[in-house]
Amino acid sequence: MKSMLVILLSAMLVDNFVLSKFMGICPFLGVSKKFDSAVGMGAAVTFVMACATLVTYPIYTLILVPLELEYLKTVAFILIIALFVQIVEMFLKKAVPPLYKTLGVFLPLITTNCAVLGVTILNIDSNYNLGQSIVNALGAGLGFTLALVIFSGVRQRVNAADTPEMFKGVPATLIAASIVSVSFMGFSGMFS
Amino acid sequence: MSENKKSCTFELVKGIIKENPVLVTLLGMCPTLAVTTMASNGIGMGLATTFVLVCSNLVISLLKNVIPKAVRLPCFIVVIASFVTLIEFLLKGYIPALYDSLGLFLSLITVNCIILGRAEAFASKNNPWKSILDGLGNGIGFTLALFLMGSVREILGSGQWFGIDLHLPVTMTVFIMPAGGFFALGVIIAVVNKLAKKAPPQELGCAGCPNAASCPTYTKKDEGGND
Helix, strand or coil, X not given: CCCHXXXXXXXXXXXXXXXXXXXXXXXXXXXXCCHHHHHHHHHHHHHHHHHHHHHHHHHHHHHHCCCCXXXXXXXXXXXHHHHHHHHHHHHHHHHCHHHHHHHHHHHHHHCCCHHHHHHHHHHHHCCCCHHHHHHHHHXXXXXXXXXXXXXXXHXXXXXXXCCCHHHCCHHHHXXXXXXXHHHHHCCXXXXX | CHHHHHHHHHHHHHXXXXXXXXXXXXXXXXXXXXXXXXXXXXXXXXXXXXXXXXXXXXXXXXXXXXXXXXXXXXXXXXXXXXXXXXXXXXXXXXXXXXXXXXXXXXXXHHHCHHHHHHHHXXXXXCCHHHHHHHHHHHXXXXXXXXXXXXXXXXXXHHCEECCEECCCCCCCHHHHCHHHHHHHHHHHHHHHHHHCCCCCCCCCCCCCCCCHHHCCCCCHHHCCCCC
């Protein structure tokens, strides 16, 4: 039994979703240009990850497992996530307009973010219970936010730097991401 | 007739080189980085994705008049996820080694933005035959890009190619680690665009993404390229 803190920290730092598992690369490269949007996207992803886990876990254990339909989990989970994101968007729009203003633009993007589907399937594959799953999802979301926020800072420097002509734009960004990823390698083996 | 033939060849070839999904339009980055520690994994992932892409393009193109516009994305996703489940079963049964090494990323083909992007931008507007060719072309382009990435990382990182030892004097383990993936992809994109005598892409290629309209980083300038 791993303790909750270990799960949280290893999902956040050691197995950082973006920098060591390569999930959610599109938003990582697309939305990390400004600090504000990096924080907004991170918060939206963390929120959806935790809630999606809260919804998919019971559906898997209470519906799919008793009916021996485990193999349908990819189809079921992606549908649930798509529906859920839609509902959250409508709910926030009506009930909490200020929050909708900050997170709203990011929500539709999250449906096809592989990090969200990834974390829900990963929770099932690692045989976590409900509590551990939610902690793992929170850790993954926070790690995603951390990577985005750090990288938004790095990126402003990279854009200002004088890179060779053939590396300008995305290539330079990817190489900067590689260096940030090296720094996260320092965490590996922290909890083993 | 020859006009028609020409356009069919165009649909097939464009995805391989001119609009290569990974190296030119920068879609499907997650699997490109994650599974390419070995050349054989890259090819396996590429072929699995090609299978899903061709099948889902065909089905979506056949159903394009049946699916209501408002709920098209969930419908597309269900079609894609079904084919992903199918390929998962096939690989688990026939090539278990590949199934184990691709792991979670096999399920994540569902959310590969190339597939949803092609469904939205091409298959939902064109006839089935053209959609198959488009899917095949993009799939081959994706496979080639993954093969290139996998070869570079396997040769530099572990001194092997398809598991055959090359007896290199120096190997750099960092290339099979996550950091090396980002680095190799950055350099490959730069070199490919240099060879094509184009400026490297400045923005992430969002044109094929179904969520582009609501994306804060997407600007409308690329719209209408595929119609």
